[in-house]
Amino acid sequence: MISCTLLLVVVSFFVSAKETAANRHFRQSPSFGNYFADKRRPLLQTREYDSNFWMGRGMFDLNRRLKVLESPIVGRAKNIVFFLGDGMSLSTVTAARVYMEQTSGSSFPNGNASLSFEYFPYTGLARTYCVDKQVADSACSSTAYMTGVKANSGTLGVTGAVRENDCESSLEAKNRVDSILQWAQKAGKSTGIVTTTRVTHASPAGGYAHSANRDWESSAPGDCLDIAQQLVTQEPGIELDVIMGGGRQEFLPKYINGNREDGRDLIAEWKIRMKKNNQRYDYVRNKTELSNLNLNNVDKLLGLFSMSHMSYTGTKELERDEPSLSEMTLAAIEVLRKNNNGYVLFVEGGRIDHAHHQNLAHMALTETIAFSKAVDVADTITNPKNTLIVVTSDHSHTMTINGYPAREDSIIGEVDREEGPYSILSYANGPSASAQSYRKQMSKYGESFALYPSLVPMSTETHGGEDVAVWARGPWAHLFVGSFEQNMLPLIMSYASCIGPNKEKCSNR
Known part of the structure; x- marks a missing residue:
């Protein structure tokens, strides 16, 4: 002893x-x-x-x-912060971890660095396939982790009975499913979404929309409502207390540089609705306006910081005055935590996925590290005794870590062997296969927007189909262990917080 x-x-x-x-x-x-x-x-x-x-x-x-x-937390989760790294495969996590350490000043990586969520005590694996596809897209996966029901590729908030583009079937009540955001609202909790993509994009939209096509962001056929319209006029979207991200174009008419053909200004309509209901609200368009807000005086916050997706982290485009994911996460929690009943917040690092689709491995790692910092913000300012934090991805990508690089070799660089040099990171498919020759590209490795090699020429790299990791801490986090279907995620969260389908099952706990 x-x-x-x-x-x-x-x-x-x-x-x-x-x-x-x-x-x-x-x-x-x-x-x-x-x-x-x-x-x-x-x-x-x-x-x-x-x-x-x-x-x-x-x-x-x-x-x-x-x-x-030995001492799992089993009290009720007053709050839930649900983080999604879009396209954050396990190889992405590993490479980002190594890159983070290598850029910290260490000349010899020693394996001690970890992304913030890797310190969470419980880890599991989620299976990501759609009802009709072996490899998931961000719509069917969003439906799974938001509603507890798996769906077809390209569809949001509906069951597998709705095929992509089938507007009529998506209108039937029996084919629509509620999300964890709606469960939380019915329990009197505050709710919010934060993303670096358009707020009408597939991942956040799974929490509030019912759509037979994820691309119906500003227009839809027949009697179907487009996703932006559902967000600001229908429940649970209209009841969200925080909405922050990009996508201003989906809310504005074409005559003021928007995408809407119906002539409606949904931002103005949202303001009118808030004022009519005597809400303490604010609408912000950039980092400066967000920073100048007194969040103690705001109960409803809409922030649309770019016309489409927000800028990649660390690029010169950030001169557009956009807040970081960490800053948006902090502001969202400050607004939501005023509710004594607690809150449910969805936070997406969405541009990890976009970087992978363009074979921009370096940028994907940078976005993953920025995502990790946002998780750390939430971990720091919330209490693990009453706040459950869950971190996962919706699907993987085809990026791999190759060969036998030495420990000191840069993860974003190349290895020089007798057979010739090759990049440590590469893809199974994507635009780089036909963009430039492999040798020409190698000279650019290390640059933020360097294209990393891919095998099969495609206009955009595809998702991968393997399981994704889940990390959790807080009340009932120990239920997120082992291997399970992706649709289990909101069901465990509902049990931990006594909302939605598990409200009665745990009410006496």
């Missing part, structure tokens, strides 16, 4: 406890601090050659896990 205690004391000098930012998990520990400051690669190499190094670090992590897993 004494020897074990001494071992843990010694190891504690090598590994620090998790602080607010995941990047600081090992950076500020007494022994690793000097290494990262001085870049003393031989010293760390020597440590890794010693079996005691690995045993000590492993025992520390085992002890940390035992403390957490």
Whole structure:
């Protein structure tokens, strides 16, 4: 017993406890601090050659896990923050983790860095297929993780009885399904959506829309309402307390540079509705306006920060004065937390997916790290005893981590072997296969918008079909373990918070 205690004391000098930012998990520990400051690669190499190094670090992590897993939190989840990294495959998570450490000043990656959500105590695997497709799109997957019901590719908020483009079937009440946002509203909770894509895009729209086609964002056939119209005129969209992201064009008529052919200004209509209901509301168009808001005086917040999707993180386009995902997440929680009944917030890092579709591996990793920072914000300002945080992806992508690069090789670079150099990251398909020759592209690796090699020429890279990871912390987070269908996610959340289909099953807990 004494020897074990001494071992843990010694190891504690090598590994620090998790602080607010995941990047600081090992950076500020007494022994690793000097290494990262001085870049003393031989010293760390020597440590890794010693079996005691690995045993000590492993025992520390085992002890940390035992403390957490032996005491799962089983109280009611007053709040839920549901994070979605769109297209964030496991290979994306791994590569982003390595890239984060390599850009932190370390000359020799040591495997200690982790994205913020990787420190969450419970992890599972979700199966992402659609009713009609082996590989999911963001619409059928959104329906699954928002409503608990799997659907056909391209459809939102409807059952598998509705085929893509079948407007008539989507209007039938029996074919429509409610989302966790509506369950929360019926329980008296505040609700919100935050995304770096258009707020009418597939992932957030699964929480409030019923549509036979995910692309009906500003117009729809027959008696079907377009997605933007559903957001600002129908429940549960009109009852959302926070809506932030891009997509202003879907709400504005064509005569003022919008996409709407019906001549309606849905932003003006939203303001009128809020004023008529005596709501304390505000509409913001950029980071400056959001920063200047006194959120204590706002109960309904609409923020549309770009005409279409928001800009990629870290690009010059951010001079357009757009808030980061972290800033939007913080503002959303500040607005929602005023409700004593709690809240449910959906937050999407949507441009991870867009970068992968264009074979922009470097940018996909940058977006993943920005997403991790937003998770860290929520983790820091909420209480794990009453707030459940769930982090996952809707589907994977075809990016892989290739070959046998040395530990010090840049993850966004290439490996030089006898057979010739090759990139560490590459895709099974995509536009780079036909864009330029492989050799010409290699000189650009490391640039934010460098194209990474792909095998099969396609106008846009496809999704992947493998399972995606789920990370969770807070009340009943231990239910998110093992392998399960993607539609289980909202059902577990409903049980943890006693809303929706599990309201009566856990009401006596």
